Amino acid sequence: VMARGNILASAAFDHKSDERVEDLVDPELVLYKSDGETPKLEHLSKATIEIPVTHEMAPESKLVVFYIRPDGEVVSDHLTFRVDRCLPNKVELRWNEKVAAPGSKIGLKVKAAPKSVCGLRAVDTSVDLLRPRHQLTADQVLLALERFQIFDYQSPSQSTDNNFCLRHQPSKNEDGDSKYDFIEDSRSHALTSFDRSGLVVLSDLRVFTFPCRTVDNVFGYSERLLPLSEETAEQVDAAVTDVPIPSTLMAERKKSFSGSRDHFPETWLWSLEAVDETGELELKDLDVPDSLTEWVGSAVCSSPLAGLGLSSSQPLIASQPFFLDFTLPYSIKMGEILPLSVSIFNQKQYPLPIRVIVKESAAFEVEGEKEKSLCLEEQGKEVVIFHLDFSKLGDVNVTILARVDSCFPGACGPDTLLLVRDTIVKQIRVEPEGFPVEETKNWYLCGESEAANATHSLSLPEDVVPDSARAWVTVFGDLLGPSIQGLETLETWSMDCGVQNMNALVPNIFILQYLSSTNQLTPELKAELIHKVENGFQIELHCQHEDGSFSSFGANKESSMWMTALVIKSFGQSLPFISLNEGGWQEGVRWITGKQMESGCFPNVGRVLMPRYQGNEEGEEGSNAELSAYVLISLLESGGSVEDKVIKRTLQCLKGSPNPSTFALALITYAFVLAGETELGGTYLDELLQRATEGDGLLFWHASTDDELMTFPKYSYFRSSRAQLALLHTYLESSDAMDMEITSYGILSLLKMGRKGDTARALSAVRWLISKRNSNGGFNSPQWCWVLQATAMVLQSLVLYASHVGLGEVAMDIQLSSSGWEHAFHLTNANRLVQQMTSIASLPHHLQISSFGSGCTLIQATLRYSVFREPKKQGMRLSVEEKLGDAQECDRRNIHVCAMYSGPANASDMAMLQVSMLSVKNPKPALIKLFDYFAPELQDTQKDHFAIQPFIF
Secondary structure: OEEOOEEOOOOOOOOOOOOEHHHHOOHHHOOOOOOOOOOOOOEOOOOOOOOOOOHHHOOEEEEEEEEEOOOOEEEEEEEEEEOOOOOOOOOEEEEOOOEEOOOOEEEEEEEOOOOOEEEEEEEEHHHHHHOHHHOOOHHHHHHHHHOOOOOOOOOOOOOOHHHHHHOOOOEEOOOOOEEEEEEOOHHHOHHHHHHHHOOOOOOOOEOOOOOEEEEEOOOOOOHHHOOOOOOOHHHHHHHHHOOOOOOOOOOOOOOOOOOOEOOOOOEEEEEEEEOOOOOEEEEEEEEOOOOOOEEEEEEEEEEOOOEEEEOOOEEEEEOOOEEEEEOOOOEEEOOOEEEEEEEEEEOOOOOEEEEEEEOOEOOEEEEOOOEEEEEEOOOEEEEEEEEEEEOOOEEEEEEEEEEEOOOOOOOOOOOOOOOOEEEEEEEEEEEOOOEEEEEEEEEEEEOOOHHHEEEEEEOOOOOEOOOOOEEEEEEEOOOOHHHHHOHHHHOOOOOOOHHHHHHHHHHHHHHHHHHHHOOOOOHHHHHHHHHHHHHHHHHHHHHEOOOOOEOOOOOOOOOOHHHHHHHHHHHHHHOOOOOOOHHHHHHHHHHHHHOOOOOOOOOOOOOOOOHHHHOOOOOHHHOOHHHHHHHHHHHHHHOOOOOHHHHHHHHHHHHOOOOOOHHHHHHHHHHHHHOOOHHHHHHHHHHHHHOOEEEOOEEEOOOOHHHHHHOOOOOHHHHOOHHHHHHHHHHHOOOOHHHHHHHHHHHHHHHHHOOOOHHHHHHHHHHHHHOOEOOOOOEOOOOOOHHHHHHHHHHHHHHHHHHHHOOOOOEEEEEEEEOOEEEEEEEOOOOOOOOEEEEEOOOOEEEEEEEEEEOEEEEEEEEEEEEOOOOOOOOEEEEEEEEEOOOOOOOOEEEEEEEEEOOOOOOOOOEEEEEOOOOOOOOOOOOEEEEEOOEEEEEEEEOOOOOOOOEEO
C-alpha cells in the first residue's frame, strides 16, 4: 500500500492452486474468448490478504498487487482507494456545562494521547462565522498532504509502453507496406502498476512484457514518430532524490465576576497546555467572559508518538434571563452629545418592572433624566435613550445599570419578585475638538562638547483647545532608531498603486542595509523586514508591463521612465537580502537603456508624480537633466550591468545642462560622483556647496526659484503672473520636501567624494535633516509624494552616513530638567535601538537638556495640541449637500459630495475623502476632510457629518 511516496503496508505469501476456470465460473459468463493466437485462459485463482487501514493512508492510497510466474514474468495490477479523514491523535474536548452565566466559573476537560501538547482555543462564534478558514480542520490538514501524492504519469517514468513492441523492426510485406507492432492493452504491462503508484523497480525479473499486435501502416506513420524510452540510471536517481519534503508549518500565538460586565473579548481562550501521562487535562475555574453569546471551544494536540489530532468544536452558551446591552462608537469629540441607546431584554416567563440608571461620572453629564423606569414584558425587549455630554479627554468608562424596580408605580409582574440586575461597563475615547497640531524638536548630541546641551520652550498658542495639549520626550542611542521604531507608521496610505507600494517598501530596504552593515540585524527583525520587502515586490510586479517597464498605477497604464528607474534601483538594492527574478529586473534595465536618445538624455515617458523630475526647461522629447540624472543614479545604484557607453552618453547629456537649478545641480553632482568621475564631480560639488546655507552647526540647501517653478513645469503662466507666483510661494513655504531631497543628495555626494572636511560637512547636513523628523520617525515634508521621495532619500543619506562613521561606543546619561521636575536616561550599546520615553506633566514648559559621557544620542521633544481655528491653507475645496431620500424612507439621507482642487496647478495627482463614522447630536467640525493624497496640507473641511466610508478617487 502506497501513499505520498511511502510504503505503508505490505504482505507476501506463497499460493498454489490447480483450480480451473470452469470449476469456479459458469462458462456462459466468460466473456474472454481465445482468437487462436492468444492462449486460452485455463486457470483462475483467488486469495485473501488482510491489511489494516491506518490514518497514514488517508485521504488516498494506492494498492499494488503482483505475483511471479514460474517463468519469471511479473503480473501486476493496482487500484486507488479513498480513506475517511482521520488523524492519529484522538482528541476530545468538553465543557462541564453546556450553559453558563457571564462572569461565572466553568471547567474544561481535554483527552488526548499521553504527553501531548495541546493548543486550546475558545472564540466568539461570530469569529468563526466571519472567518471560517481560521478554524483548523482535518480536511485542511489532509488537503495539505495531497500535494505529496504520486500521480499517474508523474515524471520520471520508468518506461514507455511502445518501446517494447518497437524492438520488432518493421518488416515489408509482399506489397511493400510496412507493418508495426503495438500494445493493445497497456494494463498487461507489469511495470505500469509500479510506475503509477510511485514504486521504483530494480529487478532481474520480467516486469516489462506484454503481447503486441501487428498492424499495417495504413496511416503512413514511420517508426521515428513513436516515442523511445530513456531507461537510464539518472531517472532512478531522480525518482529517489526528488521526493518533495514538506516544509515545517509554524504559527505564532500571541477576571473574575464582580457584578458588572466589562470584559467583552472576541477570543477567550488561546493557550498551550500539556497533557499528563494519563492522557487527560482539566482546567478548572475558568472565568466566562461577560459577553452574552455562544463560545466555540476546540483543541489541537500534537504528540511525538501519536502525532497530530484535532477535537470537534464544542459550544458553550453564555446567557442569563435578564440583561442589557448598548454599543459605543470608538471615539467622540469633547463637547459633542452622544445619544446612547440602551436595550433591555427579559427572557423570563413574566413581566418585570425595570429601572435603568446611568452611573454618574466626572467625565460626562447626562442631559435630561439619569434614570428611566419601564415595565418589560415577558420575552420582551425595550430601548431607552440617554444623552451624554462628554467634558473630559481620554478613555472614559460608561456604566449602565438595569435592575428590578421595587418602587415601580403600577402593576407589573408577579407579586413576589426576585432581585435581578445587570451592569455593563464600556469604554469610549474622548478626543479634543478642533484641529490637531503637532510640533517636534530634534537634537543630535554627541559627547561632552558644548553642543551636547540644549534648551527648548514648549509653548502653546492662544486659541489652544483646553486640556488638549500633551508633550513627551524620546531618546535613542542610534541615529536610525526612530525610523526603525516607526516603520509601521512611516507610511499609512493604502497600496492601490505602484507609487504607494514603493512608498512602503523602500524604507525597509534601507533599514536592512543599515542594520546589516552595523551587525545589529537580529534574526527576528531580519525575517520581518524581508517579509515586507518580498510582499512589496510581489505587489509591484502587478504594475510591470511585458516589455519590463513599470507604470505608476497598474500594468494597464502607460509606462513611466521615472517609475521604472525607481523600481529597478530598489530591486537591485534588495538583492543581497532576497531572491528575485533577475530576468525581469534586467528587462527593465534594457527598456530604460533602449529609450536613451542620441543626446544621451532620457525622455520623459509616462507619468512623473514628482514634477520636479520633469525639469524646468524641457529638451528633445521632453528630456531634461533632472530626470536623466535620476535615471543614471538609479541604474548605478541598482548594481546591474550597465554598458559604459550608456553611462558616458548620459554624463555627456548632463554636461550640456546650462545654469542648472539647485535641485538639478544636486542630482548632477551625485551622478558624476557615483559614476567615478571625481574630477568633474568635485567641481560640481564645490559649486553646490557655494549655494548651501550654513550656520549654528547646520548645513542645508534651499530650493531655488527655478526649483519651485519646476514643481509645476507645464504651467508657464506662473512666470508671468506675480499674484499667482506669490500664491505659489505661499504654498511652498510650509514644505521642506525639495530642501530635504537636495540636502540628502548633498550628503551622499560628500560621503562618496570623501575629501578632507566632507564628513564634517555631512554631519552638519545630517543635523539639519534630523531637525525635520516627526514623531513617527518620518520627516515633515508634505510636498508631492512626500513620503516616497523625502523620507526615502533622507533615510538613504542617513544610512550611508551612519555606516560611514560606524557605530562607536555609547555610554551616556541624559538629564532633563525644568522647574520642579527632573528625569534621567541612561544609554548603552545594549539599549541603543530601544526607545526611551517620558511624559511632561505640565505645560507650558521650559526644557533643559544635558548629556554626559561618550557617544551620540538622538533626542526628540514632541508637543501635540488642538486649536479651534482651522489652519488657513490653499489647495482643496469640499462641498457637501444633503438630500432627503424616498418618502417611504424617512430615516435615510442621500449626500452629494463635490471635491475640487484649487491649488496653484491645474490638477491634483490623487485625493482622498475621509469621513468619521460618528452619530452625535451636535457634531463638531473636521469630520469630513478632503486632502491631496501627495500633499496632505492641501485640504478642506466641512462641518457636515455623514456616515460613509473613506474612498480614493
